[in-house]
Amino acid sequence: MGERKIRKAETREPEAYKQEKIWETASELKPDPFRKQDSLILIRSGIHEKKIRNTPFPGELLWIQVQYITPVFWVLQGGVLSLLLLLLYRMPGQRAELTDYLWWSSIAAAWMGVLSNGVLGRHFSSRMAELEQSCYINLSQMWTIRMILTTGVDIFTLTMFSGGIAARTDTFFGRIAMYLLVPFMLSNICCLLMISALRNGRGKYTLAALAVITALLAMAPSVFAEVYTTAYLWVWFCLLVLGAVIFAGQIRSCYGRMTKGEMICWN
Amino acid sequence: MLELRLEKVSKVYGGKRAVDGIDCVLSHGVYGLLGANGAGKTTLLRMICGILEMTEGRILCEGIEIRKMGAEYRRLLGYLPQNFGYYPEFTAKKFLLYLAALKAIPKKEAAQKVEELLRLVDLEQVKDKKIKTFSGGMVRRLGIAQALLGDSEVLILDEPTAGLDPKERIRFRNIISALSKDRIIILSTHIVSDVEYIADKILLMKGGKLLSTGDIEQMLTQVRGKVWECCVRPEEAETYQAEFSVSNLRNTEQGVKLRIVSDSCPLPQAIPVDPDLEDVYLYYFRELD
Numbered sequence: 001m002g003e004r005k006i007r008k009a010e011t012r013e014p015e016a017y018k019q020e021k022i023w024e025t026a027s028e029l030k031p032d033p034f035r036k037q038d039s040l041i042l043i044r045s046g047i048h049e050k051k052i053r054n055t056p057f058p059g060e061l062l063w064i065q066v067q068y069i070t071p072v073f074w075v076l077q078g079g080v081l082s083l084l085l086l087l088l089y090r091m092p093g094q095r096a097e098l099t100d101y102l103w104w105s106s107i108a109a110a111w112m113g114v115l116s117n118g119v120l121g122r123h124f125s126s127r128m129a130e131l132e133q134s135c136y137i138n139l140s141q142m143w144t145i146r147m148i149l150t151t152g153v154d155i156f157t158l159t160m161f162s163g164g165i166a167a168r169t170d171t172f173f174g175r176i177a178m179y180l181l182v183p184f185m186l187s188n189i190c191c192l193l194m195i196s197a198l199r200n201g202r203g204k205y206t207l208a209a210l211a212v213i214t215a216l217l218a219m220a221p222s223v224f225a226e227v228y229t230t231a232y233l234w235v236w237f238c239l240l241v242l243g244a245v246i247f248a249g250q251i252r253s254c255y256g257r258m259t260k261g262e263m264i265c266w267n
Numbered sequence: 268m269l270e271l272r273l274e275k276v277s278k279v280y281g282g283k284r285a286v287d288g289i290d291c292v293l294s295h296g297v298y299g300l301l302g303a304n305g306a307g308k309t310t311l312l313r314m315i316c317g318i319l320e321m322t323e324g325r326i327l328c329e330g331i332e333i334r335k336m337g338a339e340y341r342r343l344l345g346y347l348p349q350n351f352g353y354y355p356e357f358t359a360k361k362f363l364l365y366l367a368a369l370k371a372i373p374k375k376e377a378a379q380k381v382e383e384l385l386r387l388v389d390l391e392q393v394k395d396k397k398i399k400t401f402s403g404g405m406v407r408r409l410g411i412a413q414a415l416l417g418d419s420e421v422l423i424l425d426e427p428t429a430g431l432d433p434k435e436r437i438r439f440r441n442i443i444s445a446l447s448k449d450r451i452i453i454l455s456t457h458i459v460s461d462v463e464y465i466a467d468k469i470l471l472m473k474g475g476k477l478l479s480t481g482d483i484e485q486m487l488t489q490v491r492g493k494v495w496e497c498c499v500r501p502e503e504a505e506t507y508q509a510e511f512s513v514s515n516l517r518n519t520e521q522g523v524k525l526r527i528v529s530d531s532c533p534l535p536q537a538i539p540v541d542p543d544l545e546d547v548y549l550y551y552f553r554e555l556d
Contacts, residue, residue, distance in 0.1 A: 054373045126353065
């Protein structure tokens with residue numbers, strides 16, 4: 001029986017056979033209890049000293065930011081959204097003119113931009129930027145996440161609202177979206193300029209002033225109703241493209257200055 | 268053991284060299300960074316934290332440039348900025364949990380650590396109160412607590428004891444002393460006694476340059492024989508104060524007792540005395556005054 005087993009083993013690969021023999025011998029060995037104890041102590045201390053590094057997933061990063069964004073932001077955003085919904089459902093259907101809708105919704109779009117940028121500016125107005133930049137998830141990353149989050153919410157809201165207006169005024173959806181994205185872009189540019197340029201002007205009062213200024217600017221085209229006609233569509237398109245280019249340039253500059261520390265270390 | 272190597276680190280602001288070619292190696296222990304206002308301490312600390320880009324030079328952590336290490340270097344950091352801010356509507360606990368999240372500390376571990384740190388800095392009773400209701404000292408203690416989150420291997424504290432009362436300062440010194448094993452702690456302060464008690468090494472900065480480095484005993488040796496005490500008449504005290512670097516002045520029954528830092532014997536009746544760290548500070552910074 002034993003002879004047959006050995007012969008069977010010899011036919012296998014030599015390395016596998018060697019491994020089997022080692023295990024067979026090991027099972028018969030009895031470890032020295034003192035050396036075993038010493039080894040266990042060593043392993044335990046190794047485990048104790050080992051630092052487990054946690055690397056958050058993108059979803060976790062997003063959740064952290066959602067959790068810690070000031071509730072005031074969500075309340076005000078909710079307020080603007082409610083205003084838009086109220087406007088959409090209170091306007092008397094087909095009888096309302098396109099400009100009637102655009103007057104209010106342009107202001108709301110401008111305010112959305114101010115609110116979103118207010119979230120970004122808070123790092124500076126609360127003097128937290130320096131500390132946050134030194135953390136594992138640093139300020140630049142937080143800005144990116146918050147920008148995606150808040151701008152995403154804003155653009156989604158404006159798109160939905162554009163759809164609503166388009167349906168009620170028999171106007172092409174893309175045209176309404178463009179009319180609303182221009183004041184939104186404009187307010188984003190103004191706010192980012194304020195955040196990056198002014199040292200002490202990042203507080204709530206400056207934001208309130210900006211909300212008034214951008215609202216006035218957003219309202220201005222409604223005074224000249226013809227600017228919302230198809231003849232001026234190319235102007236709106238150019239404004240939107242120009243705004244997007246300026247905004248992209250501003251963001252690039254902000255990130256560069258943040259990385260260098262110029263935007264964070266004022267004194 | 269962790270090592271930070273600073274090689275020719277400089278920062279130029281519009282032609283002015285705020286930090287000028289600093290070379291040094293930092294391994295575990297408490298480093299006291301001393302210097303007058305505008306000496307470049309905060310700028311240097313910001314560069315060590317990787318917050319501020321240096322104009323020249325490089326900082327290496329275990330032989331790797333910190334700029335290249337990025338987030339992995341920041342993971343090692345605990346930082347208390349000089350202008351420590353906070354979100355006023357946050358409670359102390361929420362604030363620490365927020366920073367723990369930014370430091371990528373797992374949630375369960377963070378909750379435990381936050382409670383432990385709140386106890387350590389004596390803010391446990393007010394942990395659910397909004398920070399905007401805190402006194403300056405309490406905010407500073409909260410700042411110290413956040414720097415200790417995550418068992419950072421490099422702890423950088425810029426003026427940590429500013430605004431703390433003597434009891435709180437002692438508590439802070441004890442915390443730092445207990446933490447000094449196996450990590451690099453850099454402490455910038457104006458309060459010489461804080462450094463004297465807990466620092467293993469002193470870094471003296473002046474005009475953006477590192478004037479002198481060494482342990483306290485080495486520093487004291489440098490000014491031994493240069494500190495004098497003498498009694499003068501009250502009407503003469505003001506003249507001598509203008510003439511010499513006086514580190515202390517005390518009214519006694521015999522007259523005014525002056526403690527003078529001077530390379531040579533300032534007055535015939537002056538006798539040499541043992542120096543302390545304040546004398547060292549005055550010795551190096553007297554030209555500024």
